[in-house]
Amino acid sequence: MFPKRLITVLAAGALLSGCLASENLNPTGTPDSGVSGDGDSGVANGDGGTVENDGGTTGPAFAKSSKAVLRFKRTTRLRNDISQVLGIPEGEICNELGQYSCTDYVHTISLGGVEAYTLGINEPTADTTVTTPIATERVVLSACERRARDDMAAPDGALIFKGLVVTDGKLDVGSAEVAQSIDTLYKRALLRAPSSAEVSHLTQLYRDIEADQQPNPARDWAILTCFSVLTSMESLFY
């Protein structure tokens, strides 16, 4: 499908997400602050506005949290939020062999859940495990594929990628519909509008995908845009 591009996005996602080594992270200040230096620091303010940092060289002093503790959402919250953001019923978010819930059954422990009744795991692990990022990405990717497929199949009734004009599998990435799709995704997932830098990153992502000569760059872009936002630290931690 798009292995090379997926690897690129996974790497980017890993950078955005920080590491999952501990449930409680001590980031530098805000969920997005790890990339603030290169213009990605636009996080929501009280009225939903954003702040730009256009070159990554210098910017206003950034007020950091002295507490700086974030928590991984873990299994149920992760499932619920993906369901809510992407408009997919909770029971249809990533099912192994189409039957076994990735979050509630297959990857429960990896995703920070418990299995008290049969395994005697009465409390979640204090830290995330080595497979937590893999399981998380599997769940998110599965759901993003579903959202992109459904939206592309019915553009006018789409939830996030609405009204995209796709010709021969390609997008007009400068169109208002693309910008609106990104805006919708950010608001649903991160409860804020995207910064112009973030919009720029995602439109550049499309150009990179198209340059790879993949057969359906519009669909791949929708999936990976969804994936990159939903696997960001800002999305996975709170």
Added chain:
Amino acid sequence: MTMRWLHLGALGGVLALASPAVAKPVAPAKVCEVYPDSPLCETSVPACAFCHAGNPPPRNAFGALVEANLLPGAPRPLSDEDFLGALGTALEAVEGEDADGDGVTNLVEIMAGTLPGDGSNYPRELGCDEGGTNPGYDVCNFDPDFVFKKLNLDFCGRSPTWEAMETFRQTADKKAALHAELNRCLDSEFWVGQDGQVWQLAHRKIKPLQAIKAGEDSGPIPLGDYYDDYALFVYSQLDDHDAREVLTADYFITRRRNPTRYEVATAADPIGDQDVDQQYRAGVLTTKWNLVLNVMFTAVPRTAAAQAMRAYLGIDIAKLEGIMPVPNEPQDYDEKGVTAEACAVCHSTLDPVTYPFTRYQGLTGSSGTYDPNRIQRSFPNEGVRIDEMPESGVLLGQPVANLVEWAQVAANSDAFAKATANDYWTLVMGRDVQPEELEEFTALWQAFRGRHNYSVEKMLHQLIETEAYGVP
């Protein structure tokens, strides 16, 4: 913003020891006698790492320093009596020193709740980053927008929608809106339902095992139905119910579905297979599941007592917590050898705690019942003095005539209030109480047993207004 302390967690170095190192289970309680206001004594007693490197007996830098000032020249090992008599003086003698070399004196560390023997663990003053700007969060103050999203995740199990978030941002009275939102979430399935947050909080207390579950979802060897235990636990934590009744209830609870609701079982609606007569009931301590799992076949069910203290009082005797020796104990009625010196220090506390459990049947006799003649009936060969074992005991230094009184003493104790508050603090903060948060935590558990009248939900309304919860 108030000044806060950052607790840095990591193990420190270990110093070589000049003399034989011996752990003293009685030491932590003595430390708290000397420093009753130390945060280390707030929720329990200091952990072994206060003086030891890893597991005792090897000592860390602080432990070695104290040892050097503890009756120098006296032959080792010291008796407990000599040790306790001299420990206070030895601790005070090294207060002004900096054992771990982290630049903070031992006394300052003890009073700040950090470890004086761990060089990477020390109190550090943190200011607020007032100079910069943060478009996303108010990092210096209580941030209601941050709390709105956070409490939705913590108590409702999902983020607010964009529309709900926008509505909240425009709300004039955000404080009232936060409490309204919390009330909504406290009725959600994520919070009250089977396998919800409160239910899961009970896992480590109830320790379910599906293979021997009776009733609904029964296993191959049905011995007891732990759903009854979960139902009572969750009921006691909801609405304005008195959380103490998890230990003191003489009733059982039924659970309704869609939506989940819990109600006191009535005679017309009897519950499951609970068989202890009402006058002998003590909440979850006397459910069939608890008795089957923890009393089992034993005459002196120390496991049942230790698990009850661990689960509901936050006191783990296996970790040398809560040691309060009772004179002339242990008696070792069941001849298990607990009078040996290495055992007696803990069993002088644990055995008197256990006696009130001894009249409840686990897997002997009529399972899950109270039988005043249980010992004579089921354990005639357990020991020549087994018949002399009393039902009365001692819990937290207070005499109790039976398990019903045991439960009352436990439920009314500071330990119960602290442990309950700590359960929820840990649940929503995702970490233990930090030294800089101790003042708010103390206020929380004291209010829980005071003006909140043991209502968990009222306590949670206070919790979301704390700096620990609400400042990003």
